[in-house]
Amino acid sequence: MTRRRLGALAFAAALVLAGCQSGTGVGGNIVSGMQQAITGTSTADLRGATTDIDEPEEIELGRAVTTALGSRYTLLRDEALTRYVALVGNTVALQSERPDVRYYFGVLDTDEVNAFAAPGGYVFLTRGTLALIHDEATLAGVLGHEVGHIALRHHVETIRKEKQAALSKGIGTTALQFGSGFIPGVGGAVTSAAAHSPLMNLLADKVVDLSLKGFSRTEEEQADAVGFKYAGRAGYDPAGLRDFLKAVQDGGSQPTKSGFLAKFNATHPGAAERLKEQEAQLKTAPAGGRRAAARFEQAMAGKPPTR
Amino acid sequence: MRRTTIVAMLLAGTITAPLAAETTRWVERTKVDIRAGRGSFYEIVDTVLKGEQVEVLTSEDKWASVRTARAKTGWVYEAALKPTPVQPGTSDFLKGAPGDISTSRTAASQGAKGLYAQDYAKQKGYDYGIVQWIETHQPGAPQIEAFLKDPGETTGGAR
Numbered sequence: 456m457t458r459r460r461l462g463a464l465a466f467a468a469a470l471v472l473a474g475c476q477s478g479t480g481v482g483g484n485i486v487s488g489m490q491q492a493i494t495g496t497s498t499a500d501l502r503g504a505t506t507d508i509d510e511p512e513e514i515e516l517g518r519a520v521t522t523a524l525g526s527r528y529t530l531l532r533d534e535a536l537t538r539y540v541a542l543v544g545n546t547v548a549l550q551s552e553r554p555d556v557r558y559y560f561g562v563l564d565t566d567e568v569n570a571f572a573a574p575g576g577y578v579f580l581t582r583g584t585l586a587l588i589h590d591e592a593t594l595a596g597v598l599g600h601e602v603g604h605i606a607l608r609h610h611v612e613t614i615r616k617e618k619q620a621a622l623s624k625g626i627g628t629t630a631l632q633f634g635s636g637f638i639p640g641v642g643g644a645v646t647s648a649a650a651h652s653p654l655m656n657l658l659a660d661k662v663v664d665l666s667l668k669g670f671s672r673t674e675e676e677q678a679d680a681v682g683f684k685y686a687g688r689a690g691y692d693p694a695g696l697r698d699f700l701k702a703v704q705d706g707g708s709q710p711t712k713s714g715f716l717a718k719f720n721a722t723h724p725g726a727a728e729r730l731k732e733q734e735a736q737l738k739t740a741p742a743g744g745r746r747a748a749a750r751f752e753q754a755m756a757g758k759p760p761t762r
Numbered sequence: 763m764r765r766t767t768i769v770a771m772l773l774a775g776t777i778t779a780p781l782a783a784e785t786t787r788w789v790e791r792t793k794v795d796i797r798a799g800r801g802s803f804y805e806i807v808d809t810v811l812k813g814e815q816v817e818v819l820t821s822e823d824k825w826a827s828v829r830t831a832r833a834k835t836g837w838v839y840e841a842a843l844k845p846t847p848v849q850p851g852t853s854d855f856l857k858g859a860p861g862d863i864s865t866s867r868t869a870a871s872q873g874a875k876g877l878y879a880q881d882y883a884k885q886k887g888y889d890y891g892i893v894q895w896i897e898t899h900q901p902g903a904p905q906i907e908a909f910l911k912d913p914g915e916t917t918g919g920a921r
Binding site: 507509510511512514515516518519521522523524525526530532534537538541542545546548549554555556557558559560561576577591655656659690745746747748749750 | 791792793801802803824838839841842853855856873874876878879882883885886887888889890891892893895896897899900901905906909910913914915
């Protein structure tokens, strides 16, 4: 999943759902699928339909994507480790353009080097990624990159384009409504797998698909830039992100690690350029900032790292 | 009036410095949580919906301390507010949520409550438990506050 991002380093991968692509490929399939799923939609059904994505919808899509992620990876249910990653994650997220989003952080139990950001504030990184990190500043850089995808609304923009494409094809309001899966009135919600919105399902599928392919090169670079900024504002040495990219690059040349990085490097040819860009950014940033290596090592003691 | 006299009266509380006038703002988003502190991890003290009015008491670092129509006071990110009236309304997404949010603010304030994602997971054969675990195993506001105050260590090593 997401190997492409990994290229940037695994974490690009992270971005999870978002996705890179521009609206043709997968988008076209979605529209086609919708047309098959919804027939007989009248023009009147389009009244009031918008392509806006509000926070409740973004959160629901993020939850859906998280379940899909859980079908491919095992969540590491280590409360102390999860709490530590979330503490660092919240520290950098407070410096983002969307500090009002409720962020959730988790660790996936795999040697694969990767990280993911789902819409609505859900961020995951893998045990293999933690194994490449040696201090808190580097973790802050990686999490800052992932938070950046959410703060910059990379997923939202992709979803909005998909909705727009669906509407332009005449897919009606009823398909956009979440409520089609509920029977309002007596007793509140009655969920029905057969009843709920086909468009919402397709959008969730799209986001999951995007997570496997990664964001665009431009979005990766944007997330790098803001991740660097968030970590620095939070008081960390902003060189952390550079250090992680370098670790990924170096790891690819080591036989014991190359297997977990090979696909990433093969599909993320921009990693070297991203590393260079980080080096350039560091030249203009003030030196200093905390690394918090001891606290990181303490949090990792007896935990995951490498097998 | 002599300066010393004014200072003495201020200290005695017989006169007070004027408070900044409260400013009315309108909620611009479908649903906004008002929190106990300047961060998304603080407890929710109230929820306001698109078009509702709030009174801004003070601002700090792009967060506004506001009082809602239900006399609850808390913090909201300023970007969620607008200086001019906003038409009440909801999103297409929430229109059909349980309870009909056009008449029930409780339903709207709870968002989709994970029900859509649960249906999605059920259809796909995925386990919704990962969402529940993640959402219930995050640090609370006191832990995050303490972490923010503790820099860990400062090495600031060479690059």
